[in-house]
Amino acid sequence: xxxxxxxxxxxxxxxxxxxxxxxxxxxxxxxxxxxxxxxxxxxxxxxxxxxxxxxxxxxxxxxxxxxxxxxxxxxxxxxxxxx
Numbered sequence: 001x002x003x004x005x006x007x008x009x010x011x012x013x014x015x016x017x018x019x020x021x022x023x024x025x026x027x028x029x030x031x032x033x034x035x036x037x038x039x040x041x042x043x044x045x046x047x048x049x050x051x052x053x054x055x056x057x058x059x060x061x062x063x064x065x066x067x068x069x070x071x072x073x074x075x076x077x078x079x080x081x082x083x
Contacts, residue, residue, distance in 0.1 A: 048073075 052063055067074040 055063060063072065066072040
Protein backbone atom coordinates (compact mmCIF):
# COMPACT_ATOMS: atom_id res chain seq x y z
CA UNK A 1 0.00 0.00 0.00
CA UNK A 2 1.45 3.32 -1.02
CA UNK A 3 0.22 5.77 1.61
CA UNK A 4 2.26 8.67 0.24
CA UNK A 5 0.20 9.00 -2.93
CA UNK A 6 -3.18 9.65 -1.22
CA UNK A 7 -3.64 13.38 -0.44
CA UNK A 8 -6.53 12.59 1.96
CA UNK A 9 -4.25 10.73 4.38
CA UNK A 10 -1.66 12.47 6.51
CA UNK A 11 0.97 10.18 8.04
CA UNK A 12 1.66 10.66 11.73
CA UNK A 13 3.41 8.83 14.55
CA UNK A 14 2.67 8.61 18.25
CA UNK A 15 5.39 7.93 20.81
CA UNK A 16 3.80 6.08 23.73
CA UNK A 17 7.04 5.85 25.75
CA UNK A 18 6.00 8.47 28.30
CA UNK A 19 2.52 6.98 28.65
CA UNK A 20 3.95 3.51 29.21
CA UNK A 21 6.32 4.85 31.87
CA UNK A 22 3.41 6.60 33.60
CA UNK A 23 1.27 3.44 33.43
CA UNK A 24 4.04 1.32 34.96
CA UNK A 25 4.59 3.87 37.73
CA UNK A 26 0.85 3.80 38.51
CA UNK A 27 0.87 0.00 38.67
CA UNK A 28 3.81 0.00 41.07
CA UNK A 29 2.15 2.69 43.21
CA UNK A 30 -1.06 0.64 43.33
CA UNK A 31 0.87 -2.46 44.43
CA UNK A 32 2.27 -0.50 47.35
CA UNK A 33 5.56 -0.75 49.23
CA UNK A 34 4.66 -4.06 50.90
CA UNK A 35 4.29 -6.00 47.64
CA UNK A 36 6.60 -9.03 47.68
CA UNK A 37 6.78 -10.68 44.25
CA UNK A 38 8.64 -13.73 45.59
CA UNK A 39 5.94 -14.31 48.20
CA UNK A 40 3.30 -14.01 45.50
CA UNK A 41 5.09 -16.60 43.37
CA UNK A 42 5.42 -18.97 46.35
CA UNK A 43 1.71 -18.58 47.12
CA UNK A 44 0.88 -19.25 43.48
CA UNK A 45 3.02 -22.41 43.57
CA UNK A 46 1.25 -23.57 46.74
CA UNK A 47 -2.14 -22.97 45.12
CA UNK A 48 -1.02 -24.89 42.01
CA UNK A 49 0.17 -27.81 44.17
CA UNK A 50 -3.11 -27.83 46.07
CA UNK A 51 -5.12 -27.69 42.85
CA UNK A 52 -3.46 -30.82 41.50
CA UNK A 53 -3.14 -32.74 44.78
CA UNK A 54 -5.31 -35.76 45.50
CA UNK A 55 -5.77 -36.74 41.87
CA UNK A 56 -6.88 -40.30 41.25
CA UNK A 57 -4.81 -42.52 38.96
CA UNK A 58 -6.65 -41.54 35.75
CA UNK A 59 -6.59 -37.82 36.61
CA UNK A 60 -2.86 -38.04 37.37
CA UNK A 61 -2.26 -39.80 34.04
CA UNK A 62 -4.12 -37.04 32.18
CA UNK A 63 -2.29 -34.33 34.16
CA UNK A 64 1.07 -35.92 33.33
CA UNK A 65 0.08 -36.12 29.65
CA UNK A 66 -0.96 -32.43 29.60
CA UNK A 67 2.29 -31.37 31.26
CA UNK A 68 4.31 -33.41 28.75
CA UNK A 69 2.35 -31.80 25.89
CA UNK A 70 3.09 -28.32 27.27
CA UNK A 71 -0.58 -27.56 27.94
CA UNK A 72 0.01 -27.29 31.71
CA UNK A 73 3.20 -26.05 33.35
CA UNK A 74 5.41 -28.66 34.97
CA UNK A 75 8.08 -28.34 37.62
CA UNK A 76 10.65 -26.82 35.26
CA UNK A 77 13.28 -24.35 36.52
CA UNK A 78 11.94 -20.85 36.94
CA UNK A 79 8.87 -21.80 38.89
CA UNK A 80 8.63 -20.60 42.46
CA UNK A 81 10.09 -23.04 44.94
CA UNK A 82 8.11 -24.31 47.92
CA UNK A 83 9.59 -23.40 51.28
